[in-house]
Amino acid sequence: MEKIKGLINAPFTPFTAEGEVNLAPIPAYAALLARNGLKGVFINGSSGEGYLLTEEERMRLAEAWMQAVPEGFKVIVHVGSTCVKSSRRLAAHAREIGAWGIGAMATPFPRIGRVEELVKYCEEIASGAPNLPFYYYHIPAFNNAYLSMYDFLQAVDGRIPQFAGIKYTFESLYEYNRCRRYRNGKYDMLHGQDETILPCLAMGGAQGGIGGTTNYNGRVLTGIIEAWEAGDLDKARELQEFAQDVIDVICHFRGNIVGGKRIMKLIGLDLGPNRTPFRNMTDEEEARMKQELEAIHFFERCNR
Amino acid sequence: MEKIKGLINAPFTPFTAEGEVNLAPIPAYAALLARNGLKGVFINGSSGEGYLLTEEERMRLAEAWMQAVPEGFKVIVHVGSTCVKSSRRLAAHAREIGAWGIGAMATPFPRIGRVEELVKYCEEIASGAPNLPFYYYHIPAFNNAYLSMYDFLQAVDGRIPQFAGIKYTFESLYEYNRCRRYRNGKYDMLHGQDETILPCLAMGGAQGGIGGTTNYNGRVLTGIIEAWEAGDLDKARELQEFAQDVIDVICHFRGNIVGGKRIMKLIGLDLGPNRTPFRNMTDEEEARMKQELEAIHFFERCNR
Amino acid sequence: MEKIKGLINAPFTPFTAEGEVNLAPIPAYAALLARNGLKGVFINGSSGEGYLLTEEERMRLAEAWMQAVPEGFKVIVHVGSTCVKSSRRLAAHAREIGAWGIGAMATPFPRIGRVEELVKYCEEIASGAPNLPFYYYHIPAFNNAYLSMYDFLQAVDGRIPQFAGIKYTFESLYEYNRCRRYRNGKYDMLHGQDETILPCLAMGGAQGGIGGTTNYNGRVLTGIIEAWEAGDLDKARELQEFAQDVIDVICHFRGNIVGGKRIMKLIGLDLGPNRTPFRNMTDEEEARMKQELEAIHFFERCNR
Amino acid sequence: MEKIKGLINAPFTPFTAEGEVNLAPIPAYAALLARNGLKGVFINGSSGEGYLLTEEERMRLAEAWMQAVPEGFKVIVHVGSTCVKSSRRLAAHAREIGAWGIGAMATPFPRIGRVEELVKYCEEIASGAPNLPFYYYHIPAFNNAYLSMYDFLQAVDGRIPQFAGIKYTFESLYEYNRCRRYRNGKYDMLHGQDETILPCLAMGGAQGGIGGTTNYNGRVLTGIIEAWEAGDLDKARELQEFAQDVIDVICHFRGNIVGGKRIMKLIGLDLGPNRTPFRNMTDEEEARMKQELEAIHFFERCNR
16 A cells, blocks of 8 residues: 655644634645645644534535645545544545545544454444545544554454554654554554654654644655755754744644644634634734744744 | 432433434333433433434434423433534524433543633533523543532533533532532532432432433432432432442443443343444343343342 | 441641651640540551651651550551561551551552552561551552452452451542442441541441541541431531531642641641642641631631 | 763662562672673662662662672662652762762652652752762653653752753653753753664764663663664664564563563573562463563573
8 A cells, every 4th residue: 555755734624713614725725735845634633623523514624625735635534533423424425525545533432442442443434435545543642542553553454454554643652663663564654743753764764744733834844854864864853853842832822733723823824713622822822922933933934 | 490300311322233323212211211210311421322423313312302201301412522513503403392401521522621611612502502401511531521510610600691500420429519519509410420329318419310320220219319308218228239239230341331221121122232432242241241130139120 | 357436537747847757746636636536546648648757757656656545546557658578567566566457558659550469569568467457548549559449358358367448538439338338348448538428427338437637627527427326417417518618628728638737737736847749838828728717617616 | 960871771679589689699780781881770760679679778789789880880879769858868878888870750659740849859859969960760650740851950950959860761752852952951861761762862862871671682772872873774773673672572571670670580690579569470471471582582682
């Protein structure tokens, strides 16, 4: 199965001031991402507040992205939800509209505590879109599904033919690397934490990844991979350190979903508020974040 | 605002063998519950796998229950979901069909970590059904929303006029009692753990409650309240101990949602399987559970 | 084996201003407790900062309490520590000086994750004091030993002959009651949360307990049991509610170990500071706590 | 302040079959470590079951190591305990016997929940050994002290003059790197997870580290650093992957403290059992572990 090379971006979902999904900015959004070196989008995931959208909204968003992206730009649709029946329908829809692939994180309710449950969950969803590459999105901080991904790969192997790999959003580079080496690299291990692309490259990983801060810092993040491949370690380190400094700022403002989304406004692409129960940033917070970003010269380097 | 007296049951959702919602058993189900002393139903909650249903399925279930229940039997519709927009629509629907009230647990995603976020979440949902009593369903083991309910009552007071109270499914009888005493009993504190009705009565609480094991053990559980009110402490203790023994059995079989639902089949009302990722009991497990229930003479006392 | 009737108090450890153990107040302390209806002391436990004391200090404290208590007043010595060898020595010492019994909570390091490990831990400690009643102190919030106490009783039964029972400091009155009923009440289930004595009595439990707020609120807490036994439910409720209000105050000041210890100063028995890393209350905090206690008329009812 | 270059080993504590500390193997143990490229030892830490030793045993061990190590081989004494007074004494003792430095992890009881508490804890301990380099040992999986190490560095800076740095045993290479860059590398960030030395080197870190699997795999682990410095990325990757494979094996046998200690026996240096509540491996488990190690050709590469 084809492996993803380079960075895929997890877009935010644009909302109107009233909190309704706003499809209008998507063409400009897609162009911005392509311009900055991204290779595709992973939509309706955590950055996209996918769980906070209705099933119809998720379908309309998928269609809008399919229409907006340039040729060869991959659209992967996150279809995970608490309702496996709905997820299967979203998977089928993604296939119908020609998406490149699908993905799903573990449902947060009920908490999945065993590998076998997770395999069953993925299997039922994937069955909605036969043959379409399926990625498991591992982000246990969001759903408490602290399961061994190595055991999961073993369990899924031979059972879900379209299983493509894992979007690995967890701190253990040890586990990441062991999964990457599983059966000589059988599965695609997409790196999922923008703060550690360089260390992952050093182990031989991070050939492909899905980023959240790539929304506004894509050139820097793709630059890490380029510098590494060009043998320029000093540059790779400098770019990775800058990426960490940016992440440090958003951590002061409730992370990427809240703080990162607001950065989009600061760089000229206002995507509106977050849905409840996310707490939107106040104007005072926005001003403070802007100052912190200026202090690290973010606006001189970021995407436009 | 009216306070609930007696026990409300949280029904399981009937499924066909293929995993589709099955409305057929609901009239018989409602009759069984009414026959055993229950005062109403709290549908589409955790026992009802509400989070695992599509929005349409939840609406059809609500309609079916409305049609099936006898006069005066309360229907409270759980409308919580990860999508506040969907929850608001479900609230509006509940009101349209004449439900007695609505309820919502905290979304498990994103995890709600602050009282203010929870108030906002409840407020937006409740706004879909103006004037309809709204109950917050506190069950932190399921969504990690380990917030102070006393602080929550203070925050909600004066802000959500239709706020009726809390379905309290947590072990702290201390916090329960403090909430119950808030402003001389301003809010309705529904007891939510069938294993501790008697101790709660002793403190002056548990006048009303929502049960999960009331599905198959309702006469025993309502019997605890009757015995207490009649001053028969010995009987109340014996019934509570029996209720605990039953709960102990289901804890050996993945709890009420899985094990309890299967008991319904054993007492003659087959409600079908659970949805993924719940693991359905095997036949061997069912046989073992039956034995454990026989050992405590359950089938001689349970609901029919 | 004899079962404890009434309430045992878990004393704070007196320190000098310099942070050294201060044995001087112990005789007056013991007299205060006896005067207020307590039946004994459980020393060097969590309220007593036992884990924060050296092995010698723990021995000197045990000796001082043995000398200070009136005839018939039980001294139970908590001997748990991270070092089972040290704990066994403390157990032997407790026996030598004539203590009534010993107890140990699970070590917080390494975290005990299996019943078998806990049995072994208790067995080795108890072996230091043959025949002396041994109580397991269940307080998982402090050591993450979230194990089934029912399973533990089954595992310990027939293996540690001197095993007397459990000091149960956890919210599950369901589990408490099941343990209490184990083999018709074979083991002594000491109630360990002052906020829920009444509900526990209703189930038939709480004949004996170990309290932390009994240090300054012993008459009220013993009064709950007396009122219940006298059939005066209204009085029992009022006293339990007052006890809950007091506990609510200390929860605003880092709980009983910090806030409760400072109350002793406010009622005339200054026991000095807490050891690092506990953060001692500031004067401002003390003044605020005093106000909160006055607001509930604490000083008119408390122990003197 | 001098920064550590290369790898320090965290030794296991030898016990007799009866469970008493056994000093006899220490000279041979020290020679083995020096022979395999280690630069020092971090004794009485988690691998050394320091928390499970009495204060005297810890002192005797420190003395034995001081006598056994070759010139220039660093001895760092872990002095953390639940009792800050005891830890201060251990710190003073370490200084008296000429140890190179000291370290302490956060006490697991009471759980340290604020940076300020941790600074106070470290400050009091360090005051027992003025001027001796003090390392904070960050291993939150063992004590739940999930605090920001960056905030901790800021809080400690200017307050504990002898503060040398952190032994960082946590998965976040992002936080590790930010701490490493704090004030242009003011503090010594010792890498503490043998499974991720190479990725850490890539970021510019891991110049020094403290290992646990270095006990039996030191040549491979020091080889990673050598290969990286020699520009041989392929070799560094191969060695890191082998180190991960070894760690994977011990993870099947309760980790390094239990499984790793037993490996020492398999390579000819029997260090005896673990203390309760650690569960010692059975003979059957040992045989199984041996097979797993043979399958990865461990015995052809390991330390002798």
